Amino acid sequence: MFVQFIRAQVGDEAAVRRTMERWEQELRPGADGFLGSTTGITTAGEMVAVVRFASEEQARRNSDRPEQGAWWAELEKAFAGPASFLESGDVDVSMGGGSDDAGFVQIMIGRGDRAAATAANSPDAEAILRRERPDVIGSLTLWADDSRFVDVIYFTSEADARAAEAGERSEEGRELFEQFQQAMPVEEFLDLPDPTLS
Numbered sequence: 235m236f237v238q239f240i241r242a243q244v245g246d247e248a249a250v251r252r253t254m255e256r257w258e259q260e261l262r263p264g265a266d267g268f269l270g271s272t273t274g275i276t277t278a279g280e281m282v283a284v285v286r287f288a289s290e291e292q293a294r295r296n297s298d299r300p301e302q303g304a305w306w307a308e309l310e311k312a313f314a315g316p317a318s319f320l321e322s323g324d325v326d327v328s329m330g331g332g333s334d335d336a337g338f339v340q341i342m343i344g345r346g347d348r349a350a351a352t353a354a355n356s357p358d359a360e361a362i363l364r365r366e367r368p369d370v371i372g373s374l375t376l377w378a379d380d381s382r383f384v385d386v387i388y389f390t391s392e393a394d395a396r397a398a399e400a401g402e403r404s405e406e407g408r409e410l411f412e413q414f415q416q417a418m419p420v421e422e423f424l425d426l427p428d429p430t431l432s
Contacts, residue, residue: 235269236290236323237376239384240283241424245314250281253309258432261305267292272332272339272386274426281313282341282424284386286332286374290323320384322376326351328360333372334431336388338395341424345381350417359410366407369394375418383418392427 244250254273262268267288275281287293296302310317363370372388389395403411 235325235327236287236293237321237325237374237384238283238285238287238293239320239376240281240285240317242281242310242317243314244275244279244281244312246312247275247279249312250275250309253305253312254283254430257305261299261301262432264299264301265296268296270332270334271432272388272426272429273432274339274429276424276426278424280424282426284332284341284374284384290321293321320376320378320382322378324348324377326355326375326377328355328373328375329364329370330372331374332386332431333388335371336390336429336431338389338392339426339429340387340389340395341426342383342385342387342418342420342422343424344383344385344419344421346383346418347416348377348381348383351375351383351414354410354413354417362407362410366403366410367398369398385418385420392425 265287269286269288271286272284273282285293287296369390370387371390373386375383375385377383
């Protein structure tokens with residue numbers, strides 16, 4: 235899997251949403267290797283897109299399509315500033331990855347210890363997470379060469395997520411979450427209260 239993470243401050247929200255919908259209807263059928271996407275506008279007014287392709291080659295071919303270039307030029311007009319990109323084929327998937335059933339998505343960004351995160355993300359960890367946090371229904375994490383990570387978590391709803399965050403955890407659950415916090419210290423949170431999932 236190859237993942238593209240894109241973000242930009244929104245200038246015209248209606249135009250962003252309209253242009254993103256047009257990609258889904260008109261350009262998606264020709265996007266070879268497209269696996270899915272998570273898009274939305276954060277509570278701080280940023281457009282965020284997490285786009286998944288089967289391979290980097292297929293993602294590049296999509297970017298090189300003339301119609302993709304024209305579409306992107308149209309989307310950029312709705313931004314209030316330049317877009318930033320982070321791309322990687324080094325991706326961890328948990329609980330099946332992204333879920334179209336999610337009512338809320340939270341993205342956590344930071345710099346971490348890749349080896350420690352891999353050690354913490356064991357099959358046992360997924361079982362503990364399912365038991366301790368039934369509000370979490372999928373996640374994927376992309377890692378860049380400079381140890382940056384983008385962790386995308388899919389929740390049943392924002393209300394469920396907030397309630398679970400404040401809830402009690404077992405000793406096993408506390409230990410697991412501490413391991414992840416140490417391996418992946420978060421520098422920034424991006425919340426998508428109304429995600430579009432494809």
